Amino acid sequence: xxxxxRVTKMFxxxxxxxxxxxxxxAGAVCVLLGxxxxxxxxxxxxxxxxIPPSSGKIYVDGRDTAEIDEVTLRRSIGYVIQQxxxxxxxxxxxxxxxxxxxxxxxxxxxxxxxAELLRMVNLDPxxxxxxxxxxxxxxxxxxxxxxxxxxxxPPVLLMDEPFGAIDPINxxxxxxxxxxxxxxxxxxxxxxxxxxxxxxxxxxxxxIFRDGRLIQYDTPDNIxxxxxxxxxxxxxxxxxxxxxxxLVKVEDxxxxxxxxxxAEDTLDTALRLMEEHGHYAVVMxxxxxxxxxxxxxxxxxxxxxxxxxHQESLxxxxxxxxxxxxxxxxxxxxxxxxxxCVDHDGFYKGYVSQRSITNALGATYxxx
Amino acid sequence: METINFIVANLPVIGQRxxxxxxxxxxxxxxAILTGVPIGILITQSQIAADRVLYVASVxxxxxxxxxxxxxxxxxxxxxxxxxxxxxxxxxxxxxxxPIIRNTYTAVMNVDPALREAARGMGxxxxxxxxxxxxxxxxxxxxxxxxxxxxxxxxxxxxxxYIGAGGLGTFISRGISQTDIRQLLTGALAVSLLAITxxxxxxxLQRALTSPGLRT
Numbered sequence: 406x407x408x409x410x411r412v413t414k415m416f417x418x419x420x421x422x423x424x425x426x427x428x429x430x431a432g433a434v435c436v437l438l439g440x441x442x443x444x445x446x447x448x449x450x451x452x453x454x455x456i457p458p459s460s461g462k463i464y465v466d467g468r469d470t471a472e473i474d475e476v477t478l479r480r481s482i483g484y485v486i487q488q489x490x491x492x493x494x495x496x497x498x499x500x501x502x503x504x505x506x507x508x509x510x511x512x513x514x515x516x517x518x519x520a521e522l523l524r525m526v527n528l529d530p531x532x533x534x535x536x537x538x539x540x541x542x543x544x545x546x547x548x549x550x551x552x553x554x555x556x557x558x559p560p561v562l563l564m565d566e567p568f569g570a571i572d573p574i575n576x577x578x579x580x581x582x583x584x585x586x587x588x589x590x591x592x593x594x595x596x597x598x599x600x601x602x603x604x605x606x607x608x609x610x611x612x613i614f615r616d617g618r619l620i621q622y623d624t625p626d627n628i629x630x631x632x633x634x635x636x637x638x639x640x641x642x643x644x645x646x647x648x649x650x651x652l653v654k655v656e657d658x659x660x661x662x663x664x665x666x667x668a669e670d671t672l673d674t675a676l677r678l679m680e681e682h683g684h685y686a687v688v689m690x691x692x693x694x695x696x697x698x699x700x701x702x703x704x705x706x707x708x709x710x711x712x713x714x715h716q717e718s719l720x721x722x723x724x725x726x727x728x729x730x731x732x733x734x735x736x737x738x739x740x741x742x743x744x745x746c747v748d749h750d751g752f753y754k755g756y757v758s759q760r761s762i763t764n765a766l767g768a769t770y771x772x773x
Numbered sequence: 774m775e776t777i778n779f780i781v782a783n784l785p786v787i788g789q790r791x792x793x794x795x796x797x798x799x800x801x802x803x804x805a806i807l808t809g810v811p812i813g814i815l816i817t818q819s820q821i822a823a824d825r826v827l828y829v830a831s832v833x834x835x836x837x838x839x840x841x842x843x844x845x846x847x848x849x850x851x852x853x854x855x856x857x858x859x860x861x862x863x864x865x866x867x868x869x870x871x872p873i874i875r876n877t878y879t880a881v882m883n884v885d886p887a888l889r890e891a892a893r894g895m896g897x898x899x900x901x902x903x904x905x906x907x908x909x910x911x912x913x914x915x916x917x918x919x920x921x922x923x924x925x926x927x928x929x930x931x932x933x934x935y936i937g938a939g940g941l942g943t944f945i946s947r948g949i950s951q952t953d954i955r956q957l958l959t960g961a962l963a964v965s966l967l968a969i970t971x972x973x974x975x976x977x978l979q980r981a982l983t984s985p986g987l988r989t
Contacts, residue, residue: 453894455890455893455894476896476897476898477896478896479893479894479895479896480895480896481896484891484894484895486887486890486891486894488885488887488891489887489891490885490887490888490890490891490892491891492888492891492892492905492906492910493888493910493984493986493987494906494909494910494984494986494987495905495984495986496986503895503897503905504895504896507895507896507897507901537984537985537986538986539986553895554895563894
């Protein structure tokens with residue numbers, strides 16, 4: 406969708422961007438990452454020609470951008486900046502409709518589009534359409550900034566640290582909202598960031614820049630698991646393995662088809678099951694398979710009776726859609742080494758243990 | 774009391790003089806807006822040009838009005854307009870330049886660069902950016918400059934009576950030369966009243982033209 410072919414930018418004698426080659430496939434979120442002054446913002450701004458490249462070619466949707474009128478080009482690419490840049494003299498509605506108005510869309514069409522877009526980011530059009538930017542909170546302004554870029558439904562979006570100016574709590578919320586939006590819209594996005602956590606969370610591809618050069622361009626998991634050199638390793642942080650926890654879902658790391666007992670089973674049955682699997686506890690499920698409690702091996706050995714009489718409550722359960730970071734956090738919170746995994750309806754699907762997490766993370770390391 | 778009697782007895786003349794006064798001021802400010810605003814916008818492109826233009830405009834402001842009228846007499850005599858309406862208007866245009874150019878320049882320069890970048894990034898041309906973003910945001914400050922110019926010109930126009938331009942200054946100059954306190958007071962009151970009225974009218978205009986999103 407977007408292709409950079411040996412793109413170089415010189416500012417006087419300084420090479421800001423040095424022969425960068427990269428390709429962003431349609432529907433991907435490509436995060437340009439690096440310390441300040443690494444050339445990531447310059448690279449992004451060359452895509453909509455806010456900065457003209459010194460040499461090299463940039464293709465958007467197969468067309469050489471140098472051959473498209475720059476105003477036409479920019480109207481076909483959504484643009485979001487860190488400072489948001491909502492026009493204070495215009496209402497939220499008119500801000501959202503800036504590009505549709507420039508393109509001469511029918512007014513009714515563009516205004517109904519504005520209302521639809523506001524709903525997509527959970528802002529009530531009835532309340533917000535006629536407001537002015539100064540009447541919005543920072544988070545609301547940023548949401549409007551994002552939907553303004555989407556107004557004319559451009560296939561490509563450029564975002565320059567769009568969530569950088571928002572407090573950490575709101576940032577998480579807006580990032581999640583945005584990812585949900587993106588899952589629906591499937592835009593091709595080039596996203597500048599200096600925050601590795603944000604990159605890991607949002608990106609399908611991460612491009613790491615240093616001194617104007619593209620050092621590594623890969624999936625977040627590969628960047629974290631196999632940094633290409635010491636610079637990347639240092640930049641992604643010594644806790645990069647922990648960061649990978651975020652990228653793996655519980656479902657992909659859990660042991661499936663786990664042993665289970667029912668309330669009416671005897672402790673002997675439970676004990677046999679645990680010995681067979683080498684476990685020291687087993688989960689008790691309800692009649693339809695919902696996780697209800699657990700029985701410990703020492704109890705099963707010492708006592709007589711049914712599971713129902715000797716079960717204890719589960720110390721913690723985790724949803725199979727959560728990431729491993731949440732799972733590990735929950736383990737530490739409850740001081741346990743394993744967690745029962747359930748789906749959205751509470752059905753017992755499997756368990757994650759510290760060993761299964763290590764295995765899941767280790768899988769990619771063992772590839773080499 | 775005598776002054777009030779004088780005012781009542783001379784209402785038609787006072788009205789006539791007031792219209793002359795308004796004519797001089799409004800024509801000169803209108804022309805000054807047409808020159809000053811574009812100049813103020815243009816010089817935002819070059820720091821050097823801005824420094825020079827603002828310097829020249831400041832120098833013009835320091836010339837005493839009576840001296841400027843004097844200077845214009847020999848120049849405009851070449852076209853037979855040494856005294857009267859034309860030199861008065863020209864002088865007032867010159868005096869208006871500083872407040873209008875300076876306010877336009879400052880207002881446009883103070884527009885948040887992020888807005889300019891957003892506008893450019895979304896595909897606005899320079900003209901569209903000026904029309905949609907920069908001028909609407911700069912407008913309150915520009916109108917402030919116009920208000921300054923108008924009040925200043927109402928005062929200076931009173932002196933233009935000495936070069937035969939008419940206006941409310943006529944009462945003041947006659948009041949002085951004839952030691953007639955009634956005429957003197959009439960002129961002074963009328964000029965003050967005109968200045969205050971004009972200032973409030975423009976303030977109301979400024980409020981009406983400012984986007985609700987920019988009001989503080």
